Amino acid sequence: MYGxxxxxxxxxxxxxxxxxxxxxxxxxxxxxxxxxxxRDPDSEDGLWITEAWDSKESHAGSLQLPQxxxxxxxxxPLIAGFGERFETEPLGGVGL
Amino acid sequence: MYGxxxxxxxxxxxxxxxxxxxxxxxxxxxxxxxxxxxRDPDSEDGLWITEAWDSKESHAGSLQLPQxxxxxxxxxPLIAGFGERFETEPLGGVGL
Numbered sequence: 001m002y003g004x005x006x007x008x009x010x011x012x013x014x015x016x017x018x019x020x021x022x023x024x025x026x027x028x029x030x031x032x033x034x035x036x037x038x039r040d041p042d043s044e045d046g047l048w049i050t051e052a053w054d055s056k057e058s059h060a061g062s063l064q065l066p067q068x069x070x071x072x073x074x075x076x077p078l079i080a081g082f083g084e085r086f087e088t089e090p091l092g093g094v095g096l
Numbered sequence: 097m098y099g100x101x102x103x104x105x106x107x108x109x110x111x112x113x114x115x116x117x118x119x120x121x122x123x124x125x126x127x128x129x130x131x132x133x134x135r136d137p138d139s140e141d142g143l144w145i146t147e148a149w150d151s152k153e154s155h156a157g158s159l160q161l162p163q164x165x166x167x168x169x170x171x172x173p174l175i176a177g178f179g180e181r182f183e184t185e186p187l188g189g190v191g192l
Binding site for chain 2: 001003005019023026027028029032033034035036037038039040041042048050052084086087088089090091092093094095096
């Protein structure tokens, strides 16, 4: 399995709008086992996305899906940057 | 919802043993929506645990469960310390 933990920074005042776009567009993607969108309670503009995929290739492939590309296009103007980013190797647990 | 992203550092040479204990003991816990155990591919001793709970109280309550306390007792000698730790506020996505 392949995992990602990443922090995204919304443009000032745009976090809720960005979250709404991400939440309304997240859905079934081939090989996606977990994709959780969260607010960072310790900042005004941060959000966390934690992901688990059956393979690194499935994650890379998802970025080519039309609905994902459409979401990225809508979200991009609301994103100021990125914070921490960690790759992981999920092994098991609840919710996979 | 309440979330945690945390890095645990195994004692030298003990990561696989620690992972095995965590993986074999993770199971249904009241209010637990996601609990994913992962290896850190960028270090020899790191592992990541990403969690989503229906509430902060459910997470706190889980630490009192007999099976969780038994797992903590078995795991503790294999844990050298902890790394990054982030609280999150999960909102939605896949795998909750």
